[in-house]
Amino acid sequence: DVKVTQSSRYLVKRTGEKVFLECVQDMDHENMFWYRQDPGLGLRLIYFSYDVKMKEKGDIPEGYSVSREKKERFSLILESASTNQTSMYLCASEGQTSSYNEQFFGPGTRLTVL
Amino acid sequence: AQKITQTQPGMFVQEKEAVTLDCTYDTSDPSYGLFWYKQPSSGEMIFLIYQGSYDQQNATEGRYSLNFQKARKSANLVISASQLGDSAMYFCAMRELSFGNEKLTFGTGTRLTIIP
Numbered sequence: 001d002v003k004v005t006q007s008s009r010y011l012v013k014r015t016g017e018k019v020f021l022e023c024v025q026d027m028d029h030e031n032m033f034w035y036r037q038d039p040g041l042g043l044r045l046i047y048f049s050y051d052v053k054m055k056e057k058g059d060i061p062e063g064y065s066v067s068r069e070k071k072e073r074f075s076l077i078l079e080s081a082s083t084n085q086t087s088m089y090l091c092a093s094e095g096q097t098s099s100y101n102e103q104f105f106g107p108g109t110r111l112t113v114l
Numbered sequence: 115a116q117k118i119t120q121t122q123p124g125m126f127v128q129e130k131e132a133v134t135l136d137c138t139y140d141t142s143d144p145s146y147g148l149f150w151y152k153q154p155s156s157g158e159m160i161f162l163i164y165q166g167s168y169d170q171q172n173a174t175e176g177r178y179s180l181n182f183q184k185a186r187k188s189a190n191l192v193i194s195a196s197q198l199g200d201s202a203m204y205f206c207a208m209r210e211l212s213f214g215n216e217k218l219t220f221g222t223g224t225r226l227t228i229i230p
């Protein structure tokens with residue numbers, strides 16, 4: 001079974017702090033994704049990565065950066081956390097079945113910025 | 115631009131009844147894939163079912179089936195014989211396949227509550 005883990009289930013930070021959210025997958029997948037989930041808005045893509053040291057902006061990259069130094073690990077960084085970044089953050093790893101690519105999600109990190 | 119619409123923010127259904135969750139989509143790409151995910155209160159997204167735009171038959175996975183109406187651009191999820199454990203958020207998602215687009219676009223979700 002694919003396993004995607006995230007470093008924290010719940011996190012509370014103060015405005016202006018630098019925040020690291022870590023995601024690790026154990027299936028040697030090349031594609032990894034970071035989403036945020038807000039009520040009424042569904043999941044929105046922040047950044048994704050096709051390979052080590054490679055990153056692409058998603059739909060809402062402002063205020064975020066990412067790092068992929070190793071294939072299994074994809075980190076989301078909030079350089080200076082703000083209250084509007086309070087949200088649920090979901091990481092996903094993508095593998096290919098016979099006919100389609102399936103994304104496997106981690107348990108999520110609920111971040112509160114005070 | 116691709117777009118997914120889920121018009122039912124919430125639904126209440128009696129246990130053992132069938133449930134239909136609506137999803138419509140918009141794309142100009144003739145090749146695309148449609149996904150349904152379940153998110154229980156624990157937060158983890160669970161993949162349920164996939165339908166490709168060129169698939170001749172509607173997808174089925176156990177109690178889940180996808181009512182795919184290509185001309186109407188709808189991909190409704192049908193859950194037969196609902197159970198209490200089906201209570202969760204459900205998300206429809208789409209990926210366009212022709213243009214090298216690796217992004218999955220999600221709808222806003224439907225919260226399903228099964229009543230005993």
